[in-house]
Amino acid sequence: MDPRILQELRAITGDRGLITSPEQLKTYECDGLTNFRVLPDAVLLPSSTEEVQAIVRVCHNAGIPFVARGSGTGLSGGALPVKEGVVISTARMNRILEVDLPSARMIVEPGVINLEVTERVAANGFFYAPDPSSQSVCSIGGNVAENAGGAHCLKYGFTTTHVLGLEVVLPDGSLAHLGGKTLDAPGYDLTGVFVGSEGTLGIATKVILRIVKRPECIHTLLAAFGSTIEAGAAVSGIIGAGMLPAAIEMMDNLAIQAAEAAVHANYPNCGGLLLVELDGPTAEVEALMQQVDAICRKCGAKEIRVAQTDAERALVWKGRKAAFAAVGRISPNYIVQDGVIPRTALPRLMSEIERLGAEAGIRVANVFHAGDGNLHPLVLYDRRIEGQEHAAEVLANRILELCIEAGGSITGEHGVGEEKKMMMSKMFAEPDLETMQRVRCAFDPKQLANPTKVFPRPRLCGEQPGEYHPHPLELAGVAERF
Amino acid sequence: MTLADEANLFDVAKGGDGAKSAPSASPAGTEIGAANPWEKLRTVGTPDQWRDAGPKDNVAGVQPTIVFEPTNEVELAMVLRYADSAGLSVIPRGSGSKLGWGNPPIRADLVLSTVRLNRVIEHAWADLTVSVEAGCTIATLQDTLAQHGQRVAIDPLWPEHTTIGGLLSTNDSGTLRIRYGGLRDLIIGVTIALSDGTLASSGGKVVKNVAGYDLPKLVTGALGTLGVVTRAVFRLHPLPHNVRSFTFVTRDAADANRFVLAVQDSKLAHTGLQVRFNSGAQPEVDIRFDGTDAGLAAQTETLQKLATPAGESQSNEDVWHARQHLFGTAPFPPSLRYGVTSARPTASTPGDTTTPAQDSKSTAIAKFSVLPASIASTCEQLRGSTEPLNVHWSAVVQGTGLGWIRLGPANANDIRQLLQTLRSKLEPAGGSLVVQYRSSEIPEVEAWGNPGDALPLMLSVKQQFDARKTLNPGRFVGGI
Ligand SMILES: Cc1cc2nc3c(=O)[nH]c(=O)nc-3n(C[C@H](O)[C@H](O)[C@@H](O)COP(=O)(O)OP(=O)(O)OC[C@H]3O[C@@H](n4cnc5c(N)ncnc54)[C@H](O)[C@@H]3O)c2cc1C
């Protein structure tokens, strides 16, 4: 990197806030998806919005790409550095700035850890609803960028539902306030667009969050089935009965074994384990729990337990939340996949995955948010066995294609990042992607913010819209008329 | 029309020099090269889909020339692209219930009506999702969904008339918002036609999906200034089993606000919470629950244990229409036709007591947004500024802090001044005020207020999506 630019950056953050030594830079060369690695030219650790602005201005003037980084737990390579670029870490911007209990709002800096938000207001009976399994380490800024989800998002909604406003440093270093503490700020809902934009539209420097009152009562039911197919039927039964549980999670036998080995959650050993959490007024929860119990038994549940105390519930959730890491106990290497299907396609997809796995000689453990059809197949392999890594990658990609074919999505919560940008063309048609790129051009005409991510190829902003490509819908529409 | 004709049309649209020149100020611009752009336009679809615009098609006082009713998305996109390259401005229209919202357009040539795009495409009830065309009314949609005991958890104004496209573009929400969120939280996929004819989909038909930018949220509340919505996908909720509502008469605004905050701070799982204000009357608070019989009984008990104000009564569901009553009782109150008219308001809002002076017959309706803890101070503010002018007002404020006020009937200048005063108090505190209706005698008031330092970004989004300002020109914030 040009020493003069380095000098400019140093003047902003001081020596404490600038990392350039190769050994230290290595910490930042990847995120949670470790098979992609790029060494950045420098890492900056600003401690204020003004410092972020100043850094971004330097980048903008010099045409240097920058990548924001929270805790680096992302699973799609979102925080992977860009060649000849810098990383801007929010680790030092970790203050909770405002807690407004009467209006149930909090204002935090992006480096605040997800769980700290709930911890700060728990004594007052509030919680922050989006609860990714990584909540004890991931940052709010990273959650905003990925629109992170969690088990309880089935009822409470994803990060985007709980972010009301943002202070954002735009890619030219200017500041914009999107949304606000009140609802429906006049103008375009740019908060809604920024959430889930994976660091490609700028850097969030303040986040206005909505917090939620803890319900009167929470019960968690654990039901053991012979197979995930039976468990899936129970899920359909519960939804069909008009209930909206706080969470419905499912694990297959391999995932149960892994969780048991890792945290001894005391799960029953079975083919398909269902975890159903209901919350709300006690009388309501008790009445509905009886219905859930009946539905599960009707669908063949062999064993049912209900966790009522906080300690019991914590143990039940510990197994589920540890599942990704736990798989390390039963396989030396594995790919964490993230795909979504319409929930009704679940039985079909499960048998298809099983068949493909058997064919390829690869084991797949399944953990998923069953209520909203978000699958996390864990594709297990051993790098030391020749050809297995490749076979696992092929299988993981094939599973995503199955999700698209079923009318679903290539990612429910981990994002596109570096990993799935090529898959975007399979899920979306060219005009769809081109239209999304217009948003990027509006925010970042020079394409400096996390420039190589999300889209299969960059679009030059300011380029005249190219030749007209009819949308598949149009082609279908035309066909319909003949 | 044949495929070859279609290709032709696109060639004309692409090839004309007009495609690169600035739109002319005259509506029927001639840049396209053809003698009369309307002639070319009319080759799309069949003649019965076209008609000359009449006085009823007037858009907030601006008279368009022609109305087109596409029967599919392709026709819609083609006409849009063609109009865009001919420098004509386009007003998307559902059925027009909220066509008066926003500022009057700078120009209005073509009304693009979605009335014939009205199908419920797929109700995947087992997956709790629905795809629907933009011209379908919310009532038709809800009737279809109810067959499987489901709904889109939204209760907008005039459901029998409001179309999905109009609803999304105006981002209207009602009493269910406090439990289920707004449209932004319910929409999961959208298809839009851009002014250059691009048809683009984003989101999808699964509830959970983070692939690509969230364009469904971008078009929600954009007042049709970025593209024309052709279809949308929503997540659904089960219809409630039983519903029970209560009304409390409170001492004053502070008492009402205290009660609202107490309910919000409790473990109750209410699905509606609102305060009704009427100048001169005591504010009333409505609260609604749904659930099983056992759940309802228990919640009723809990509610009574809260420090509730005196004067509780079990109320009928009608109180939840208070917001619509504010706009007027008739489904299409003449006073609201196209936003700007001189007709008298039709509704006597509940508790309407003051008698307006004979020559003071103007009214205005505005939506405002404040923090839930500021409901009382906002209404005290209103009381303070209306009293000296002797202007009648009524308001419905949801527990979310979103409220609607009706000012008048009163003197036009007084109302204008009140709107501006209120806005000037709300904005510095982070709130907002949007004028949704004013009678025509009221001198022009900016409809939206100040969008703050995000405006340059909004302008560049508009530039990227609709560079020639073809769609609803001048109607949105900051002149967009
Ligand atoms: C001739 C006529 C007379 C009428 N008279 C009355 C009357 O007196 N009073 C009354 O209340 N109603 C009247 N209506 C009808 C009534 O307003 C409609 O039924 C209304 O409820 C539907 O409008 P809307 O809510 O769908 O949106 P609209 O009011 O049509 O539109 C609201 C906003 O959204 C935009 N928009 C609409 N659809 C789209 C889309 N698909 N994509 C992008 N932007 C879009 C519009 O440009 C506008 O800015 C009349 C309708 C007609 C045709």
Ligand SMILES: Cc1cc2nc3c(=O)[nH]c(=O)nc-3n(C[C@H](O)[C@H](O)[C@H](O)COP(=O)(O)OP(=O)(O)OC[C@H]3O[C@@H](n4cnc5c(N)ncnc54)[C@H](O)[C@@H]3O)c2cc1C
């Ligand atoms: C064991 C494990 C379990 C997980 N479980 C879940 C789960 O249940 N649900 C879920 O959704 N995810 C889960 N994740 C993924 C990950 O934790 C989330 O994506 C999280 O939101 C990332 O936060 P982070 O702070 O680590 O962000 P990073 O990984 O540092 O960054 C993620 C992206 O955000 C961008 N970014 C970071 N900060 C900002 C900012 N201030 N402004 C703009 N862009 C920014 C980065 O550029 C990058 O593109 C899991 C990960 C692990 C390792």
